[in-house]
Amino acid sequence: MSAPTVAPTMSPGVRPLVLETGPFPLSALIAQPSGPPRATVVAVHGGGMSAGYFDGQAHPDVSLLTLGARLGYTVVAVDRPGYGLSAAHLPLGQNLAEQSAALRAALTHLAGRFPTGAGVFLVAHSFGGKLALTYAADQDQPDPTAPPLLGLDISGCGRDYAVDPSALGDPHQFGQWKRNWGALCFYPPGTFRAAGALVAPMPARERAEAVRWPEHFTAASARVPVPVRLTFAEQELWWRHDEQDLAELTRLFPTAPFVTVDRQPGAGHNMSLGWVARSYHLRALAFLEECLARSGATS
Numbered sequence: 001m002s003a004p005t006v007a008p009t010m011s012p013g014v015r016p017l018v019l020e021t022g023p024f025p026l027s028a029l030i031a032q033p034s035g036p037p038r039a040t041v042v043a044v045h046g047g048g049m050s051a052g053y054f055d056g057q058a059h060p061d062v063s064l065l066t067l068g069a070r071l072g073y074t075v076v077a078v079d080r081p082g083y084g085l086s087a088a089h090l091p092l093g094q095n096l097a098e099q100s101a102a103l104r105a106a107l108t109h110l111a112g113r114f115p116t117g118a119g120v121f122l123v124a125h126s127f128g129g130k131l132a133l134t135y136a137a138d139q140d141q142p143d144p145t146a147p148p149l150l151g152l153d154i155s156g157c158g159r160d161y162a163v164d165p166s167a168l169g170d171p172h173q174f175g176q177w178k179r180n181w182g183a184l185c186f187y188p189p190g191t192f193r194a195a196g197a198l199v200a201p202m203p204a205r206e207r208a209e210a211v212r213w214p215e216h217f218t219a220a221s222a223r224v225p226v227p228v229r230l231t232f233a234e235q236e237l238w239w240r241h242d243e244q245d246l247a248e249l250t251r252l253f254p255t256a257p258f259v260t261v262d263r264q265p266g267a268g269h270n271m272s273l274g275w276v277a278r279s280y281h282l283r284a285l286a287f288l289e290e291c292l293a294r295s296g297a298t299s
Contacts, residue, residue, distance in 0.1 A: 009197070011055050011063045018085065019078065019106035026106050027084035029055055029077045030114075031065035037117040039150060039292060041068050041285070042107065043077040046126025046156065047210070048202040050084060051077035053125065054272055057197075059188040061278040064123065071285060074114060078106060080131060082203035093203020096134040096216065103135050104146050111147045118295060119148035121288045123281075125272060126238070127206065129157030130213060137223035151227040151291035153284040156269050158232070158239035159217040159249060165210075182235030182268020191273055221252040227294065228253055229260040229287045231280065233267035257294065260287065 010016075010029065017028040029051050043054040043064055054077040056062030068075035079085065081102045082093030094102065107120055124132035132152050139149055163179070181187070209216075230249060232241040246261045253259045262283065267276045 009057050009194075010052075011057070011060070011066045013069060014055050014063070014065045017076065019076075020109045021081075021086075021102045021105040024081070024086045024089035024102075026081065026086055026102065027051065027079045028106075029065060031069035031075045032114070033069050033072045033074065035072070036115055037074040038072045039074075039118045039288060040110070040114075040116040040120050040147065041073050041075045041288065042110075042120050042122050043075065044080060044103075044122060044124040044128030044131055045077070045083075046128050047206060048199055049125075050198050050200050051079045052198045053077070053270075054123070056191070056273045056277060057194040058191040058273070059275075062188065062273060064272060064277070064281045064284075067278065067281050068285060073285070073288075074116065076110060078103070080128065082206060083200050087200070087203075090203065093205040095205055095209050096130055099131050100134045100138050103131065104138070104143055108143065108146045111145075116147040118292055119150045121150045121153070121291060123153045123284050124157070125154070126156040126269065127202075127210070129154035130216070133157075133217065133220045133224060136226055136228075137220040139225055140223050148295075149226050150295060151229070151288065152224070153229045153231070153287050155231040155264070155271055155280065156233065156236060156238065158230070158241055158245065159214050159221075159252070160240040160245065161214070162238060162240045179237040180269050182233065182237070186235070186266060186268050186271075186274045186276070188275060195273065218252060221256075222254060224253055224256050226256060227258050227260075227287070227291050228256050229262065229284070231262045231264050231271075231283070233269055233271050234263065234265050235268045238269060 054064040
């Protein structure tokens, strides 16, 4: 007998949204503040996950969407191309350049439907961080119809893998559990039952591109024109992140106004589903405040 399917649920104030890219739709979740948004947080999930990663259901404090809306931001968590509604159109997924173009089209559509405030701030996890860096690098070809990009806050994504590239295939395969989650005590009770609604197959083109990431990181980071914050969990096992690695990472962003690298104690790779989610999300939003101050949009 197969395991029962877990139906996805949403936090109060969170609702589904469809964003158009032209060739295919992207499913998403949105939470909005009571008044005009100061900015729009766009949350980008990792490989083998979905937009609900940023609206965890195991504890009320876990959801980035509800927290951001309470603090005056519109928050949109988007299913990347190859996930959610677009999976039927893209059974093999897309490479990062194609995903970046689709995200730009989706954010242009978003800005045409909802006020985005001072601009867009990307909060991205794992493979979503790869897309965020690619999207930011593509800002050297500006699109006046897309909302301005304020900055990037990326967790669980570095340049150099701490595992053999042959282990990068299926993130859900046997033996990857500890790399994805770390210690059981890092997560509220019910997390892994609720996570059944969040996981999704990782598209083949995405898996193939993961092996080439170190070279892509170096090329993309050299072109990022906005502030960047990188966070690594205490038990981050996918990436190399000792002090020498982190110092090297900061040197790879010559055009970014500033780069911050943080560590998150008491966390595994999927920190936005853990007990530290609220702490991490507050730090990400504090970094957004720094980006707003830099842009002059502090009111």
